[in-house]
Amino acid sequence: MPSAVTQSNPTESPAQQMDIVSDADVVRVRQAVRTLALKAALSIVDQTKIVTAASELARNTLIHGGGGSAQLELVHERERAGVRATFIDSGPGIADIERAMAGGNSTAGGLGLGLSGSRRLVDSFDLKTAAGGTRVTVIKWKR
Amino acid sequence: MATSQGIEQVVALLQAQRDRVFRSWVQAVAVNTRGRRTAAETEQELRPMLDALLTGLSAGAVDANNPAFDELRAILAEYSRARARQGFTPAETSVAVFALRDAVLTALHDSNPAAFADFPAFSKLVDNLGLITFEAFVQARETVIANQTEQLLELSTPVVKLWEGIVAVPLVGTLDSARTQVVMETLLQTLVSTGSAHAIIDITGVPAVDTQVAQHLLKTVVAARLMGAECVISGIRPQIAQTIVGLGIEFGDIATKSNLADALRLTLQRAGLEVRKIARTS
Numbered sequence: 036m037p038s039a040v041t042q043s044n045p046t047e048s049p050a051q052q053m054d055i056v057s058d059a060d061v062v063r064v065r066q067a068v069r070t071l072a073l074k075a076a077l078s079i080v081d082q083t084k085i086v087t088a089a090s091e092l093a094r095n096t097l098i099h100g101g102g103g104s105a106q107l108e109l110v111h112e113r114e115r116a117g118v119r120a121t122f123i124d125s126g127p128g129i130a131d132i133e134r135a136m137a138g139g140n141s142t143a144g145g146l147g148l149g150l151s152g153s154r155r156l157v158d159s160f161d162l163k164t165a166a167g168g169t170r171v172t173v174i175k176w177k178r
Numbered sequence: 179m180a181t182s183q184g185i186e187q188v189v190a191l192l193q194a195q196r197d198r199v200f201r202s203w204v205q206a207v208a209v210n211t212r213g214r215r216t217a218a219e220t221e222q223e224l225r226p227m228l229d230a231l232l233t234g235l236s237a238g239a240v241d242a243n244n245p246a247f248d249e250l251r252a253i254l255a256e257y258s259r260a261r262a263r264q265g266f267t268p269a270e271t272s273v274a275v276f277a278l279r280d281a282v283l284t285a286l287h288d289s290n291p292a293a294f295a296d297f298p299a300f301s302k303l304v305d306n307l308g309l310i311t312f313e314a315f316v317q318a319r320e321t322v323i324a325n326q327t328e329q330l331l332e333l334s335t336p337v338v339k340l341w342e343g344i345v346a347v348p349l350v351g352t353l354d355s356a357r358t359q360v361v362m363e364t365l366l367q368t369l370v371s372t373g374s375a376h377a378i379i380d381i382t383g384v385p386a387v388d389t390q391v392a393q394h395l396l397k398t399v400v401a402a403r404l405m406g407a408e409c410v411i412s413g414i415r416p417q418i419a420q421t422i423v424g425l426g427i428e429f430g431d432i433a434t435k436s437n438l439a440d441a442l443r444l445t446l447q448r449a450g451l452e453v454r455k456i457a458r459t460s
């Protein structure tokens with residue numbers, strides 16, 4: 036799985052790379068996402084939504100993916116700002132995507148609502164998964 | 179025979195001019211910690227280091243990880259740990275090692291310029307010893323921080339008695355799983371020790387509720403029920419409510435209220451109590 040590929044979109048500020056190998060890292064990622072959401076001037080509700088989605092995906096990276104990293108950045112598109120967060124691991128991948136995305140199915144004793152739920156909380160949700168790892172990218176735009 | 183890592187001439191110089199090098203070393207270190215260490219204290223701290231360094235060097239060690247430097251590494255690590263606990267900065271700590279390089283350089287310059295050839299190897303040794311102080315320092319700081327975090331966990335999870343048989347936990351700040359666990363255990367214990375049948379869990383001060391936090395809350399409510407106590411979750415602000423709905427979390431038949439006052443009213447009612455305005459008599 037490629038890591039830290041810098042995208043060459045001129046309107047982007049440099050991405051912030053953070054390791055996710057412990058519970059404390061999940062908290063740090065969440066705080067970094069909140070800081071970006073404030074910079075993008077998202078509403079309080081949208082801030083809370085992207086922060087919560089990031090919390091879910093970061094914890095999946097840690098628990099299901101066996102650790103990995105997050106790439107966080109401020110993005111711009113036609114005058115509007117947004118926050119993009121990408122979560123990357125080189126774990127086992129999601130065996131049954133349909134089942135995982137349906138909601139309510141956890142292979143680890145969780146609520147099983149993290150993936151399906153975070154998709155509903157964000158504007159754009161992109162999931163790539165294979166036996167070699169998982170990569171989820173989400174974006175929340177300022178309204 | 180001098181090898182490419184030759185250091186013999188520096189060792190010879192250190193042995194011959196031990197006192198002189200020691201004095202200028204102590205002086206350089208003392209300048210950096212002025213007011214927090216007396217010269218006598220600095221001397222006491224540095225003397226064992228020099229002794230251990232010379233012991234290792236005399237045994238032919240050049241590499242900081244050589245077993246001949248075991249003693250020196252232990253002294254440096256202990257010195258760094260003590261400094262970290264006392265609130266010194268990493269720079270104030272590692273200067274003790276790096277200042278030795280300058281002391282040796284000055285002595286070389288004054289008495290045996292020919293020995294300069296040995297200096298790079300000695301300099302590298304000093305660098306590596308410096309790294310050892312850094313590592314020990316950082317480890318000690320992390321321990322200090324971890325202890326403080328633990329203390330904070332306990333401090334920040336008070337369970338308060340609101341009324342006879344009614345307790346409340348006001349949750350404030352980020353709920354990571356360790357903290358949520360502590361809160362919930364404390365609540366369940368308090369329910370038992372106070373013989374309470376009602377609890378209010380107030381999340382007004384919680385910035386985000388994800389599925390893990392929600393699961394902890396749900397588990398706690400279920401556990402409390404098993405103990406014969408009923409919970410109300412209060413302080414669900416609009417952004418939290420919308421996020422919980424977005425995630426698809428259902429609280430089932432668990433009572434939730436937007437603020438603590440409403441939760442208290444409901445709980446008093448459940449406990450068969452009533453709060454009334456009374457007519458004042460003068």
Ligand SMILES: Nc1ncnc2c1ncn2[C@@H]1O[C@H](COP(=O)(O)OP(=O)(O)O)[C@@H](O)[C@H]1O
Nearest residue numbers: 095099100128135141142145146147148149150
């Ligand atoms: N990064 C990942 N790597 C491997 N499997 C994953 C990953 N993320 C999610 N999954 C799988 O998808 C399931 C659903 O995820 P999620 O909705 O977050 O629920 P939960 O984390 O509570 O189990 C998980 O139980 C797991 O089997």
Ligand SMILES: [Mg+2]
Nearest residue numbers: 091095149150
């Ligand atoms: Mg999850």
